[in-house]
Amino acid sequence: MDQPADIILAIENLSLGFRGLKALDGVGLSARKGETISVIGPNGAGKTCLINCITGYYRPREGCILYRGRNIIGMKPHQIARLGIGRTFQDPTTFPHMKGLDILMAGRYLHTRTSLLEGLLFFGRSRAEELASRQRVEEIVAFARIEEVRKVPVLAMTYGQRKQVEIARVMAMGPGLVLLDEPMSGLDEFMKEVVNELILDMRQRNITIILIEHDMRAVMELSDRVVVLDHGKKIAEGTPTEIMRDEQVAEAYLGGLSYEREAA
Ligand SMILES: Nc1ncnc2c1ncn2[C@@H]1O[C@H](COP(=O)(O)OP(=O)(O)O)[C@@H](O)[C@H]1O
Ligand SMILES: [Mg+2]
Known part of the structure:
Protein backbone atom coordinates (compact mmCIF):
# COMPACT_ATOMS: atom_id res chain seq x y z
CA MET A 1 0.00 0.00 0.00
CA ASP A 2 1.20 3.48 -0.84
CA GLN A 3 0.65 5.66 2.23
CA PRO A 4 1.97 8.81 3.81
CA ALA A 5 4.40 8.04 6.64
CA ASP A 6 2.24 9.48 9.41
CA ILE A 7 -0.65 7.06 8.87
CA ILE A 8 -1.13 5.27 12.19
CA LEU A 9 -4.11 3.11 11.33
CA ALA A 10 -5.08 1.89 7.86
CA ILE A 11 -8.09 -0.36 7.41
CA GLU A 12 -9.14 -1.71 4.04
CA ASN A 13 -12.10 -3.72 2.86
CA LEU A 14 -12.92 -5.06 6.31
CA SER A 15 -15.71 -7.64 6.49
CA LEU A 16 -17.07 -9.59 9.43
CA GLY A 17 -20.01 -11.98 9.44
CA PHE A 18 -22.10 -13.80 12.01
CA ARG A 19 -23.92 -16.62 10.27
CA GLY A 20 -26.25 -14.79 7.88
CA LEU A 21 -25.50 -11.31 9.19
CA LYS A 22 -22.91 -8.97 7.69
CA ALA A 23 -21.78 -7.00 10.73
CA LEU A 24 -19.08 -5.25 8.68
CA ASP A 25 -19.13 -5.09 4.92
CA GLY A 26 -16.07 -3.77 3.07
CA VAL A 27 -15.23 -1.00 5.54
CA GLY A 28 -12.18 1.19 4.94
CA LEU A 29 -10.79 3.86 7.21
CA SER A 30 -7.47 5.52 7.90
CA ALA A 31 -6.15 7.79 10.63
CA ARG A 32 -3.06 9.95 10.72
CA LYS A 33 -1.00 10.62 13.80
CA GLY A 34 -2.87 12.88 16.20
CA GLU A 35 -6.17 12.73 14.33
CA THR A 36 -9.50 12.11 16.01
CA ILE A 37 -11.88 10.15 13.81
CA SER A 38 -15.43 9.62 15.02
CA VAL A 39 -17.40 6.59 13.95
CA ILE A 40 -21.13 7.14 14.18
CA GLY A 41 -24.21 5.22 13.08
CA PRO A 42 -27.44 3.76 14.46
CA ASN A 43 -27.45 0.90 16.95
CA GLY A 44 -26.34 -2.34 15.34
CA ALA A 45 -24.43 -0.50 12.59
CA GLY A 46 -21.20 -2.40 13.38
CA LYS A 47 -19.29 0.23 15.41
CA THR A 48 -18.33 -2.02 18.31
CA CYS A 49 -17.53 -4.85 15.88
CA LEU A 50 -15.05 -2.51 14.19
CA ILE A 51 -13.29 -1.88 17.51
CA ASN A 52 -13.38 -5.60 18.31
CA CYS A 53 -11.65 -6.35 15.00
CA ILE A 54 -8.95 -3.71 15.56
CA THR A 55 -8.25 -5.01 19.07
CA GLY A 56 -8.18 -8.71 18.19
CA TYR A 57 -11.43 -9.74 19.92
CA TYR A 58 -13.03 -10.60 16.58
CA ARG A 59 -11.26 -11.96 13.56
CA PRO A 60 -12.52 -10.39 10.34
CA ARG A 61 -13.45 -12.64 7.44
CA GLU A 62 -11.76 -10.36 4.95
CA GLY A 63 -9.71 -7.21 4.76
CA CYS A 64 -6.60 -5.75 6.31
CA ILE A 65 -5.74 -3.70 9.39
CA LEU A 66 -2.35 -2.03 9.53
CA TYR A 67 -1.10 -0.32 12.69
CA ARG A 68 1.99 1.75 11.94
CA GLY A 69 2.36 -0.26 8.75
CA ARG A 70 2.17 -3.64 10.46
CA ASN A 71 -0.63 -6.14 9.85
CA ILE A 72 -2.29 -6.91 13.19
CA ILE A 73 -5.01 -9.30 12.04
CA GLY A 74 -4.56 -12.64 13.80
CA MET A 75 -2.79 -11.13 16.81
CA LYS A 76 -4.25 -11.69 20.28
CA PRO A 77 -5.85 -8.82 22.23
CA HIS A 78 -2.97 -8.62 24.76
CA GLN A 79 -0.40 -8.55 21.95
CA ILE A 80 -2.28 -5.71 20.28
CA ALA A 81 -2.50 -3.83 23.59
CA ARG A 82 1.26 -4.18 23.93
CA LEU A 83 1.72 -2.40 20.62
CA GLY A 84 0.14 0.64 22.28
CA ILE A 85 -3.47 0.27 21.17
CA GLY A 86 -5.82 1.03 24.06
CA ARG A 87 -9.56 0.61 24.12
CA THR A 88 -12.41 1.32 26.46
CA PHE A 89 -15.46 -0.90 26.80
CA GLN A 90 -19.01 0.35 26.33
CA ASP A 91 -20.12 -1.07 29.68
CA PRO A 92 -17.00 -1.51 31.80
CA GLY A 174 0.50 5.84 27.39
CA PRO A 175 -1.06 4.57 24.15
CA GLY A 176 -0.38 5.54 20.54
CA LEU A 177 -3.91 4.75 19.40
CA VAL A 178 -7.05 4.87 21.52
CA LEU A 179 -10.44 3.40 20.67
CA LEU A 180 -13.28 4.83 22.73
CA ASP A 181 -16.61 3.00 22.64
CA GLU A 182 -19.38 5.44 23.64
CA PRO A 183 -17.43 7.01 26.51
CA MET A 184 -20.23 9.49 27.25
CA SER A 185 -23.28 7.26 27.08
CA GLY A 186 -25.31 7.28 30.29
CA LEU A 187 -23.35 10.19 31.82
CA ASP A 188 -24.84 13.46 33.07
CA GLU A 189 -23.77 16.80 31.58
CA PHE A 190 -21.07 17.40 34.17
CA MET A 191 -19.47 13.98 33.66
CA LYS A 192 -19.72 14.38 29.88
CA GLU A 193 -17.76 17.59 30.20
CA VAL A 194 -15.06 15.81 32.23
CA VAL A 195 -14.80 13.08 29.57
CA ASN A 196 -14.67 15.76 26.89
CA GLU A 197 -11.67 17.31 28.64
CA LEU A 198 -9.96 13.93 28.96
CA ILE A 199 -10.32 13.35 25.23
CA LEU A 200 -9.04 16.87 24.48
CA ASP A 201 -6.02 16.14 26.66
CA MET A 202 -5.30 12.96 24.69
CA ARG A 203 -5.57 14.98 21.49
CA GLN A 204 -3.07 17.49 22.82
CA ARG A 205 -0.70 14.62 23.50
CA ASN A 206 -0.91 13.77 19.80
CA ILE A 207 -2.62 10.44 20.45
CA THR A 208 -4.64 9.11 17.53
CA ILE A 209 -8.25 8.54 18.58
CA ILE A 210 -11.13 6.55 17.14
CA LEU A 211 -14.25 7.79 18.91
CA ILE A 212 -17.60 6.05 18.84
CA GLU A 213 -20.16 8.41 20.29
CA HIS A 214 -23.85 9.27 19.94
CA ASP A 215 -23.52 12.70 21.53
CA MET A 216 -23.34 14.83 18.38
CA ARG A 217 -22.13 17.93 20.18
CA ALA A 218 -19.05 16.02 21.34
CA VAL A 219 -18.55 14.50 17.88
CA MET A 220 -18.71 17.97 16.29
CA GLU A 221 -16.30 19.45 18.79
CA LEU A 222 -13.74 16.67 18.99
CA SER A 223 -13.45 15.13 15.51
CA ASP A 224 -11.25 15.95 12.58
CA ARG A 225 -13.29 13.58 10.43
CA VAL A 226 -16.44 11.53 10.84
CA VAL A 227 -17.13 8.10 9.37
CA VAL A 228 -20.74 6.91 9.22
CA LEU A 229 -21.65 3.23 9.37
CA ASP A 230 -25.05 1.77 8.62
CA HIS A 231 -25.81 -1.97 8.40
CA GLY A 232 -22.08 -2.70 8.39
CA LYS A 233 -21.30 -0.41 5.46
CA LYS A 234 -19.55 2.93 5.40
CA ILE A 235 -22.21 5.28 3.97
CA ALA A 236 -20.39 8.59 4.41
CA GLU A 237 -17.13 10.21 5.48
CA GLY A 238 -16.26 13.87 5.87
CA THR A 239 -15.67 16.78 8.21
CA PRO A 240 -18.21 17.10 11.03
CA THR A 241 -19.93 19.94 9.15
CA GLU A 242 -20.15 17.95 5.92
CA ILE A 243 -21.61 14.98 7.77
CA MET A 244 -24.23 17.08 9.54
CA ARG A 245 -25.47 18.27 6.14
CA ASP A 246 -25.45 14.83 4.52
CA GLU A 247 -28.98 13.68 3.68
CA GLN A 248 -28.16 9.99 3.53
CA VAL A 249 -26.73 10.25 7.02
CA ALA A 250 -29.82 12.04 8.31
CA GLU A 251 -31.95 9.30 6.79
CA ALA A 252 -30.01 6.58 8.59
CA TYR A 253 -30.99 8.33 11.83
CA LEU A 254 -34.80 8.10 11.94
CA GLY A 255 -35.55 10.77 9.36
CA GLY A 256 -32.94 13.13 10.73
CA LEU A 257 -35.02 14.44 13.64
CA SER A 258 -32.80 13.06 16.37
CA TYR A 259 -29.84 14.54 14.57
CA GLU A 260 -31.09 18.11 14.46
CA ARG A 261 -32.24 17.98 18.04
CA GLU A 262 -28.83 16.80 19.22
CA ALA A 263 -27.02 19.46 17.22
CA ALA A 264 -29.20 22.34 18.40
N1 LIG B 1 -20.75 -11.96 18.98
C1 LIG B 1 -21.77 -11.71 18.14
N2 LIG B 1 -22.55 -12.72 17.66
C2 LIG B 1 -23.57 -12.47 16.81
N3 LIG B 1 -23.89 -11.25 16.35
C3 LIG B 1 -23.15 -10.21 16.79
C4 LIG B 1 -22.07 -10.38 17.72
N4 LIG B 1 -21.51 -9.15 17.96
C5 LIG B 1 -22.23 -8.27 17.26
N5 LIG B 1 -23.22 -8.89 16.54
C6 LIG B 1 -24.19 -8.23 15.66
O1 LIG B 1 -23.46 -7.42 14.74
C7 LIG B 1 -24.19 -6.22 14.48
C8 LIG B 1 -23.34 -5.02 14.81
O2 LIG B 1 -23.16 -4.99 16.20
P1 LIG B 1 -22.33 -3.85 16.93
O3 LIG B 1 -21.02 -3.67 16.27
O4 LIG B 1 -22.32 -4.18 18.37
O5 LIG B 1 -23.25 -2.55 16.69
P2 LIG B 1 -23.08 -1.06 17.23
O6 LIG B 1 -22.91 -0.21 16.03
O7 LIG B 1 -24.36 -0.75 17.95
O8 LIG B 1 -21.91 -1.04 18.15
C9 LIG B 1 -25.47 -6.29 15.30
O9 LIG B 1 -26.51 -6.76 14.48
C10 LIG B 1 -25.11 -7.28 16.38
O10 LIG B 1 -26.27 -7.94 16.85
MG1 LIG C 1 -21.73 -0.60 20.20
Missing part, protein backbone atom coordinates in the same frame (compact mmCIF):
# COMPACT_ATOMS: atom_id res chain seq x y z
CA THR A 93 -17.33 -4.36 34.27
CA THR A 94 -14.00 -6.11 33.73
CA PHE A 95 -12.08 -6.81 36.96
CA PRO A 96 -15.04 -6.18 39.31
CA HIS A 97 -12.93 -6.60 42.46
CA MET A 98 -9.98 -4.43 41.47
CA LYS A 99 -9.64 -0.99 43.01
CA GLY A 100 -9.39 2.21 41.00
CA LEU A 101 -5.71 2.83 41.55
CA ASP A 102 -4.73 -0.81 40.88
CA ILE A 103 -6.57 -0.75 37.56
CA LEU A 104 -4.55 2.26 36.48
CA MET A 105 -1.26 0.76 37.67
CA ALA A 106 -2.03 -2.49 35.84
CA GLY A 107 -2.76 -0.49 32.69
CA ARG A 108 0.54 1.30 33.16
CA TYR A 109 2.60 -1.87 33.67
CA LEU A 110 1.40 -3.31 30.43
CA HIS A 111 3.41 -0.60 28.83
CA THR A 112 6.56 -0.11 30.88
CA ARG A 113 9.57 -1.76 29.31
CA THR A 114 10.55 -3.78 32.33
CA SER A 115 9.25 -7.32 32.39
CA LEU A 116 8.64 -9.01 35.71
CA LEU A 117 11.90 -10.95 35.52
CA GLU A 118 13.90 -7.92 34.46
CA GLY A 119 12.31 -6.06 37.33
CA LEU A 120 13.60 -8.65 39.81
CA LEU A 121 17.10 -8.67 38.30
CA PHE A 122 17.56 -4.93 37.92
CA PHE A 123 15.73 -3.58 40.88
CA GLY A 124 17.21 -0.09 40.52
CA ARG A 125 15.87 0.58 37.09
CA SER A 126 12.44 -0.83 37.78
CA ARG A 127 12.19 1.25 40.96
CA ALA A 128 12.79 4.38 38.92
CA GLU A 129 10.13 3.23 36.50
CA GLU A 130 7.77 2.42 39.34
CA LEU A 131 8.18 5.92 40.75
CA ALA A 132 7.62 7.54 37.37
CA SER A 133 4.58 5.33 36.83
CA ARG A 134 3.08 6.22 40.20
CA GLN A 135 3.61 9.88 39.51
CA ARG A 136 1.94 9.72 36.10
CA VAL A 137 -0.93 7.64 37.48
CA GLU A 138 -1.56 10.16 40.28
CA GLU A 139 -1.57 12.94 37.68
CA ILE A 140 -4.20 11.06 35.70
CA VAL A 141 -6.24 10.33 38.83
CA ALA A 142 -6.41 14.05 39.59
CA PHE A 143 -7.12 15.01 36.01
CA ALA A 144 -9.84 12.39 35.55
CA ARG A 145 -11.34 13.43 38.92
CA ILE A 146 -11.39 9.91 40.30
CA GLU A 147 -9.62 10.62 43.62
CA GLU A 148 -12.57 9.26 45.59
CA VAL A 149 -12.39 5.82 43.93
CA ARG A 150 -8.65 5.25 44.28
CA LYS A 151 -9.33 2.57 46.90
CA VAL A 152 -12.82 1.54 45.79
CA PRO A 153 -13.45 -1.76 43.93
CA VAL A 154 -15.14 -1.51 40.54
CA LEU A 155 -18.24 -3.27 41.94
CA ALA A 156 -18.84 -0.40 44.37
CA MET A 157 -18.35 2.38 41.82
CA THR A 158 -21.19 4.23 40.13
CA TYR A 159 -21.65 3.70 36.38
CA GLY A 160 -20.16 7.14 35.72
CA GLN A 161 -17.12 6.44 37.89
CA ARG A 162 -16.52 3.17 36.02
CA LYS A 163 -16.51 5.03 32.73
CA GLN A 164 -14.06 7.59 34.16
CA VAL A 165 -11.73 4.88 35.44
CA GLU A 166 -11.95 3.12 32.08
CA ILE A 167 -10.66 6.17 30.23
CA ALA A 168 -8.06 6.87 32.91
CA ARG A 169 -6.84 3.25 32.59
CA VAL A 170 -6.27 3.72 28.86
CA MET A 171 -4.52 7.06 29.43
CA ALA A 172 -2.23 5.39 31.96
CA MET A 173 -1.07 2.96 29.28
Whole structure:
Protein backbone atom coordinates (compact mmCIF):
# COMPACT_ATOMS: atom_id res chain seq x y z
CA MET A 1 0.00 0.00 0.00
CA ASP A 2 1.20 3.48 -0.84
CA GLN A 3 0.65 5.66 2.23
CA PRO A 4 1.97 8.81 3.81
CA ALA A 5 4.40 8.04 6.64
CA ASP A 6 2.24 9.48 9.41
CA ILE A 7 -0.65 7.06 8.87
CA ILE A 8 -1.13 5.27 12.19
CA LEU A 9 -4.11 3.11 11.33
CA ALA A 10 -5.08 1.89 7.86
CA ILE A 11 -8.09 -0.36 7.41
CA GLU A 12 -9.14 -1.71 4.04
CA ASN A 13 -12.10 -3.72 2.86
CA LEU A 14 -12.92 -5.06 6.31
CA SER A 15 -15.71 -7.64 6.49
CA LEU A 16 -17.07 -9.59 9.43
CA GLY A 17 -20.01 -11.98 9.44
CA PHE A 18 -22.10 -13.80 12.01
CA ARG A 19 -23.92 -16.62 10.27
CA GLY A 20 -26.25 -14.79 7.88
CA LEU A 21 -25.50 -11.31 9.19
CA LYS A 22 -22.91 -8.97 7.69
CA ALA A 23 -21.78 -7.00 10.73
CA LEU A 24 -19.08 -5.25 8.68
CA ASP A 25 -19.13 -5.09 4.92
CA GLY A 26 -16.07 -3.77 3.07
CA VAL A 27 -15.23 -1.00 5.54
CA GLY A 28 -12.18 1.19 4.94
CA LEU A 29 -10.79 3.86 7.21
CA SER A 30 -7.47 5.52 7.90
CA ALA A 31 -6.15 7.79 10.63
CA ARG A 32 -3.06 9.95 10.72
CA LYS A 33 -1.00 10.62 13.80
CA GLY A 34 -2.87 12.88 16.20
CA GLU A 35 -6.17 12.73 14.33
CA THR A 36 -9.50 12.11 16.01
CA ILE A 37 -11.88 10.15 13.81
CA SER A 38 -15.43 9.62 15.02
CA VAL A 39 -17.40 6.59 13.95
CA ILE A 40 -21.13 7.14 14.18
CA GLY A 41 -24.21 5.22 13.08
CA PRO A 42 -27.44 3.76 14.46
CA ASN A 43 -27.45 0.90 16.95
CA GLY A 44 -26.34 -2.34 15.34
CA ALA A 45 -24.43 -0.50 12.59
CA GLY A 46 -21.20 -2.40 13.38
CA LYS A 47 -19.29 0.23 15.41
CA THR A 48 -18.33 -2.02 18.31
CA CYS A 49 -17.53 -4.85 15.88
CA LEU A 50 -15.05 -2.51 14.19
CA ILE A 51 -13.29 -1.88 17.51
CA ASN A 52 -13.38 -5.60 18.31
CA CYS A 53 -11.65 -6.35 15.00
CA ILE A 54 -8.95 -3.71 15.56
CA THR A 55 -8.25 -5.01 19.07
CA GLY A 56 -8.18 -8.71 18.19
CA TYR A 57 -11.43 -9.74 19.92
CA TYR A 58 -13.03 -10.60 16.58
CA ARG A 59 -11.26 -11.96 13.56
CA PRO A 60 -12.52 -10.39 10.34
CA ARG A 61 -13.45 -12.64 7.44
CA GLU A 62 -11.76 -10.36 4.95
CA GLY A 63 -9.71 -7.21 4.76
CA CYS A 64 -6.60 -5.75 6.31
CA ILE A 65 -5.74 -3.70 9.39
CA LEU A 66 -2.35 -2.03 9.53
CA TYR A 67 -1.10 -0.32 12.69
CA ARG A 68 1.99 1.75 11.94
CA GLY A 69 2.36 -0.26 8.75
CA ARG A 70 2.17 -3.64 10.46
CA ASN A 71 -0.63 -6.14 9.85
CA ILE A 72 -2.29 -6.91 13.19
CA ILE A 73 -5.01 -9.30 12.04
CA GLY A 74 -4.56 -12.64 13.80
CA MET A 75 -2.79 -11.13 16.81
CA LYS A 76 -4.25 -11.69 20.28
CA PRO A 77 -5.85 -8.82 22.23
CA HIS A 78 -2.97 -8.62 24.76
CA GLN A 79 -0.40 -8.55 21.95
CA ILE A 80 -2.28 -5.71 20.28
CA ALA A 81 -2.50 -3.83 23.59
CA ARG A 82 1.26 -4.18 23.93
CA LEU A 83 1.72 -2.40 20.62
CA GLY A 84 0.14 0.64 22.28
CA ILE A 85 -3.47 0.27 21.17
CA GLY A 86 -5.82 1.03 24.06
CA ARG A 87 -9.56 0.61 24.12
CA THR A 88 -12.41 1.32 26.46
CA PHE A 89 -15.46 -0.90 26.80
CA GLN A 90 -19.01 0.35 26.33
CA ASP A 91 -20.12 -1.07 29.68
CA PRO A 92 -17.00 -1.51 31.80
CA THR A 93 -17.33 -4.36 34.27
CA THR A 94 -14.00 -6.11 33.73
CA PHE A 95 -12.08 -6.81 36.96
CA PRO A 96 -15.04 -6.18 39.31
CA HIS A 97 -12.93 -6.60 42.46
CA MET A 98 -9.98 -4.43 41.47
CA LYS A 99 -9.64 -0.99 43.01
CA GLY A 100 -9.39 2.21 41.00
CA LEU A 101 -5.71 2.83 41.55
CA ASP A 102 -4.73 -0.81 40.88
CA ILE A 103 -6.57 -0.75 37.56
CA LEU A 104 -4.55 2.26 36.48
CA MET A 105 -1.26 0.76 37.67
CA ALA A 106 -2.03 -2.49 35.84
CA GLY A 107 -2.76 -0.49 32.69
CA ARG A 108 0.54 1.30 33.16
CA TYR A 109 2.60 -1.87 33.67
CA LEU A 110 1.40 -3.31 30.43
CA HIS A 111 3.41 -0.60 28.83
CA THR A 112 6.56 -0.11 30.88
CA ARG A 113 9.57 -1.76 29.31
CA THR A 114 10.55 -3.78 32.33
CA SER A 115 9.25 -7.32 32.39
CA LEU A 116 8.64 -9.01 35.71
CA LEU A 117 11.90 -10.95 35.52
CA GLU A 118 13.90 -7.92 34.46
CA GLY A 119 12.31 -6.06 37.33
CA LEU A 120 13.60 -8.65 39.81
CA LEU A 121 17.10 -8.67 38.30
CA PHE A 122 17.56 -4.93 37.92
CA PHE A 123 15.73 -3.58 40.88
CA GLY A 124 17.21 -0.09 40.52
CA ARG A 125 15.87 0.58 37.09
CA SER A 126 12.44 -0.83 37.78
CA ARG A 127 12.19 1.25 40.96
CA ALA A 128 12.79 4.38 38.92
CA GLU A 129 10.13 3.23 36.50
CA GLU A 130 7.77 2.42 39.34
CA LEU A 131 8.18 5.92 40.75
CA ALA A 132 7.62 7.54 37.37
CA SER A 133 4.58 5.33 36.83
CA ARG A 134 3.08 6.22 40.20
CA GLN A 135 3.61 9.88 39.51
CA ARG A 136 1.94 9.72 36.10
CA VAL A 137 -0.93 7.64 37.48
CA GLU A 138 -1.56 10.16 40.28
CA GLU A 139 -1.57 12.94 37.68
CA ILE A 140 -4.20 11.06 35.70
CA VAL A 141 -6.24 10.33 38.83
CA ALA A 142 -6.41 14.05 39.59
CA PHE A 143 -7.12 15.01 36.01
CA ALA A 144 -9.84 12.39 35.55
CA ARG A 145 -11.34 13.43 38.92
CA ILE A 146 -11.39 9.91 40.30
CA GLU A 147 -9.62 10.62 43.62
CA GLU A 148 -12.57 9.26 45.59
CA VAL A 149 -12.39 5.82 43.93
CA ARG A 150 -8.65 5.25 44.28
CA LYS A 151 -9.33 2.57 46.90
CA VAL A 152 -12.82 1.54 45.79
CA PRO A 153 -13.45 -1.76 43.93
CA VAL A 154 -15.14 -1.51 40.54
CA LEU A 155 -18.24 -3.27 41.94
CA ALA A 156 -18.84 -0.40 44.37
CA MET A 157 -18.35 2.38 41.82
CA THR A 158 -21.19 4.23 40.13
CA TYR A 159 -21.65 3.70 36.38
CA GLY A 160 -20.16 7.14 35.72
CA GLN A 161 -17.12 6.44 37.89
CA ARG A 162 -16.52 3.17 36.02
CA LYS A 163 -16.51 5.03 32.73
CA GLN A 164 -14.06 7.59 34.16
CA VAL A 165 -11.73 4.88 35.44
CA GLU A 166 -11.95 3.12 32.08
CA ILE A 167 -10.66 6.17 30.23
CA ALA A 168 -8.06 6.87 32.91
CA ARG A 169 -6.84 3.25 32.59
CA VAL A 170 -6.27 3.72 28.86
CA MET A 171 -4.52 7.06 29.43
CA ALA A 172 -2.23 5.39 31.96
CA MET A 173 -1.07 2.96 29.28
CA GLY A 174 0.50 5.84 27.39
CA PRO A 175 -1.06 4.57 24.15
CA GLY A 176 -0.38 5.54 20.54
CA LEU A 177 -3.91 4.75 19.40
CA VAL A 178 -7.05 4.87 21.52
CA LEU A 179 -10.44 3.40 20.67
CA LEU A 180 -13.28 4.83 22.73
CA ASP A 181 -16.61 3.00 22.64
CA GLU A 182 -19.38 5.44 23.64
CA PRO A 183 -17.43 7.01 26.51
CA MET A 184 -20.23 9.49 27.25
CA SER A 185 -23.28 7.26 27.08
CA GLY A 186 -25.31 7.28 30.29
CA LEU A 187 -23.35 10.19 31.82
CA ASP A 188 -24.84 13.46 33.07
CA GLU A 189 -23.77 16.80 31.58
CA PHE A 190 -21.07 17.40 34.17
CA MET A 191 -19.47 13.98 33.66
CA LYS A 192 -19.72 14.38 29.88
CA GLU A 193 -17.76 17.59 30.20
CA VAL A 194 -15.06 15.81 32.23
CA VAL A 195 -14.80 13.08 29.57
CA ASN A 196 -14.67 15.76 26.89
CA GLU A 197 -11.67 17.31 28.64
CA LEU A 198 -9.96 13.93 28.96
CA ILE A 199 -10.32 13.35 25.23
CA LEU A 200 -9.04 16.87 24.48
CA ASP A 201 -6.02 16.14 26.66
CA MET A 202 -5.30 12.96 24.69
CA ARG A 203 -5.57 14.98 21.49
CA GLN A 204 -3.07 17.49 22.82
CA ARG A 205 -0.70 14.62 23.50
CA ASN A 206 -0.91 13.77 19.80
CA ILE A 207 -2.62 10.44 20.45
CA THR A 208 -4.64 9.11 17.53
CA ILE A 209 -8.25 8.54 18.58
CA ILE A 210 -11.13 6.55 17.14
CA LEU A 211 -14.25 7.79 18.91
CA ILE A 212 -17.60 6.05 18.84
CA GLU A 213 -20.16 8.41 20.29
CA HIS A 214 -23.85 9.27 19.94
CA ASP A 215 -23.52 12.70 21.53
CA MET A 216 -23.34 14.83 18.38
CA ARG A 217 -22.13 17.93 20.18
CA ALA A 218 -19.05 16.02 21.34
CA VAL A 219 -18.55 14.50 17.88
CA MET A 220 -18.71 17.97 16.29
CA GLU A 221 -16.30 19.45 18.79
CA LEU A 222 -13.74 16.67 18.99
CA SER A 223 -13.45 15.13 15.51
CA ASP A 224 -11.25 15.95 12.58
CA ARG A 225 -13.29 13.58 10.43
CA VAL A 226 -16.44 11.53 10.84
CA VAL A 227 -17.13 8.10 9.37
CA VAL A 228 -20.74 6.91 9.22
CA LEU A 229 -21.65 3.23 9.37
CA ASP A 230 -25.05 1.77 8.62
CA HIS A 231 -25.81 -1.97 8.40
CA GLY A 232 -22.08 -2.70 8.39
CA LYS A 233 -21.30 -0.41 5.46
CA LYS A 234 -19.55 2.93 5.40
CA ILE A 235 -22.21 5.28 3.97
CA ALA A 236 -20.39 8.59 4.41
CA GLU A 237 -17.13 10.21 5.48
CA GLY A 238 -16.26 13.87 5.87
CA THR A 239 -15.67 16.78 8.21
CA PRO A 240 -18.21 17.10 11.03
CA THR A 241 -19.93 19.94 9.15
CA GLU A 242 -20.15 17.95 5.92
CA ILE A 243 -21.61 14.98 7.77
CA MET A 244 -24.23 17.08 9.54
CA ARG A 245 -25.47 18.27 6.14
CA ASP A 246 -25.45 14.83 4.52
CA GLU A 247 -28.98 13.68 3.68
CA GLN A 248 -28.16 9.99 3.53
CA VAL A 249 -26.73 10.25 7.02
CA ALA A 250 -29.82 12.04 8.31
CA GLU A 251 -31.95 9.30 6.79
CA ALA A 252 -30.01 6.58 8.59
CA TYR A 253 -30.99 8.33 11.83
CA LEU A 254 -34.80 8.10 11.94
CA GLY A 255 -35.55 10.77 9.36
CA GLY A 256 -32.94 13.13 10.73
CA LEU A 257 -35.02 14.44 13.64
CA SER A 258 -32.80 13.06 16.37
CA TYR A 259 -29.84 14.54 14.57
CA GLU A 260 -31.09 18.11 14.46
CA ARG A 261 -32.24 17.98 18.04
CA GLU A 262 -28.83 16.80 19.22
CA ALA A 263 -27.02 19.46 17.22
CA ALA A 264 -29.20 22.34 18.40
N1 LIG B 1 -20.75 -11.96 18.98
C1 LIG B 1 -21.77 -11.71 18.14
N2 LIG B 1 -22.55 -12.72 17.66
C2 LIG B 1 -23.57 -12.47 16.81
N3 LIG B 1 -23.89 -11.25 16.35
C3 LIG B 1 -23.15 -10.21 16.79
C4 LIG B 1 -22.07 -10.38 17.72
N4 LIG B 1 -21.51 -9.15 17.96
C5 LIG B 1 -22.23 -8.27 17.26
N5 LIG B 1 -23.22 -8.89 16.54
C6 LIG B 1 -24.19 -8.23 15.66
O1 LIG B 1 -23.46 -7.42 14.74
C7 LIG B 1 -24.19 -6.22 14.48
C8 LIG B 1 -23.34 -5.02 14.81
O2 LIG B 1 -23.16 -4.99 16.20
P1 LIG B 1 -22.33 -3.85 16.93
O3 LIG B 1 -21.02 -3.67 16.27
O4 LIG B 1 -22.32 -4.18 18.37
O5 LIG B 1 -23.25 -2.55 16.69
P2 LIG B 1 -23.08 -1.06 17.23
O6 LIG B 1 -22.91 -0.21 16.03
O7 LIG B 1 -24.36 -0.75 17.95
O8 LIG B 1 -21.91 -1.04 18.15
C9 LIG B 1 -25.47 -6.29 15.30
O9 LIG B 1 -26.51 -6.76 14.48
C10 LIG B 1 -25.11 -7.28 16.38
O10 LIG B 1 -26.27 -7.94 16.85
MG1 LIG C 1 -21.73 -0.60 20.20
